[in-house]
Amino acid sequence: MKITPYRIKKGIKYFKHYGAKAFFNRLRDKLEPDQVPYGPWFEKYRASEEELARQRRQSRKLPCRPLISVVVPCYRTPEKYLVEMMDSVRNQSYENWQLCLMDATPSCEVEEIVQKFCESHQEKRIYYQRLKENLGISENTNAGLKAARGEWIGFLDHDDLLAPEAFYEITALINREPEVEVIYSDEDQVEETRQGLKHKKPHFKPDFSPDLLCSNNYITHFLCVKNTVLKKTGGFRKEFDGAQDYDFILRCTELAKKTGHVPRVLYHWRVHSNSTADNPLSKTYAYEAGQRALQEHLARTGRKGEVMQLPHFGFYRVKYAVEGTPLVSILIPNKDQAAVLRRCIDSIQKSSYQNYEIIIIENNSTEPEIFAYYQELLGEQPFSQDSCREGKLPGGQRVRIVVWDSGFNYSAINNFGASYADGSYLILLNNDIEIITESWIEELLGNCQRPGVGITGARLYYPDNTIQHAGIVVGIDGIAANMFPGLPRGREGYYHKAAIQLNYSAVTAACLMVSREVFEELHGLEEELTVAFNDLDFCLRAGKAGYLVVYDPFAEAYHYESKTRGAEDTEEKLRRFGDEIEFIRIRWIDLLKQGDPYYNxxxxxxxxxxxLKP
Structure with missing residues (x-):
């Protein structure tokens, strides 16, 4: 990394904002290697014996020390797996727990293993019950719920493992955030090797993301639910066997005051030939059950949409229905570049949704070609620099051309354009966008009409068919960055996140939809941010106001990347960029320090x- 006066100045500002510890962590991030293998990473960050001893001491001082009951349905569990599972619970640094083993094995083999284990360790916290018959995973688990005495109930498969700090981390979160009623953690997979257990395929999860949960049961393990919430659900439903956990999680999160997340690997999902982790085809019926569970979730929460399975097992697409045919106003700031604007508007005209208007905000153009194109759009009405002019597209949609004669200020230009909009929904669209998906407006609109959703953004590609935008994460590169830049179209990234609907803290204003109501509530874009980060700030303010920001990968477009603005290559532009970075750091300092909740x-x-971070 080359040291320059600009970087030195930037570093001093960062140091003042965040302090020495964050500054040196950031410097380490800049120098990190290209790829971090998970195995050594896990060994580096797993809880040490010293840390576990500290947790044992600390757990005894916690104000709230709930009994955690863990329910485990058993069926012909191999002795090695069963003993290792029980050991993983017995070795917890938090000691106030109960393990409920519900055994549907027709023989006595599991019972004898458990009895021998409890006698050898003098363990009285393990409750074993032999079930009269095997009623399936849901009913067997429900039997365990009846036996569970805990204020919190956790769930563990009979051949999986818990990290020794699992119960402590869950209890620590309960103490920090008493309103939390459902908690989940990160997880990984383990498999037997000659060298012992090998940890692989970590699943590091965001904090609670309702849209991600409707795309995939990302919560899975380790799940703990407050007993008061669990009783309201009625437990597991056997008609969803195979996806009973997905159905259960959907219902629990609907009822919980708050769903919490521990960003640590507390659960190890064992991989072997019969496990779903290793062989997804072993439970194809489960994905159909998951589809039904998700469809019922939509019905219970009053949302109209069609659930479809995606090619990757266990992943779904919810296509939300559009209510009515509200007018959508498409705002396009423009300066010169007639061919670029023509391509954009030509692509809009291929849209399957027809009730829209286009508002072009003209900003100091000088090229005769653009004025000729404006006149083509307006028809007989002459273009004027003094007032709004209107024309009609071949489909009958209105085109308005309004003039912003001040200097370039992306926020002010869009706010000005919005004042001419008649639509109940606004689309902010760069002039260098070319729409790919004909149903893009319906995609964005179906999401924006959902209660609680504030903003919806699209998946954008560079002209070479690599991703330009698939959501924005706060904190990357000091402020924020687009996800998956350069990923080839058709590739889906980490746990398919480039290709499924989920929540982010922000999406790009190169192509986003917002309702007029939300736009006005937020007072539009921040005009102090003339070029950069205005979309970031707008989305963060929406999130602070309680709205979800949705990334919808099924609305796709090409983005030719700010052609009309030029490069950030002059001293004036670099100074302005630095000022806008400073503005964001001051306004969103707490979020930047705490970290993006949608990014692990x-x-x-x-x-x-x-x-992975090193």
């Missing part, structure tokens, strides 16, 4: 592809 803190703040 174990990920790199240097890379944009969900790479």
């Amino acid at each position: 803190p174990n990920f790199s703040l240097k890379k944009c592809n969900y790479a």
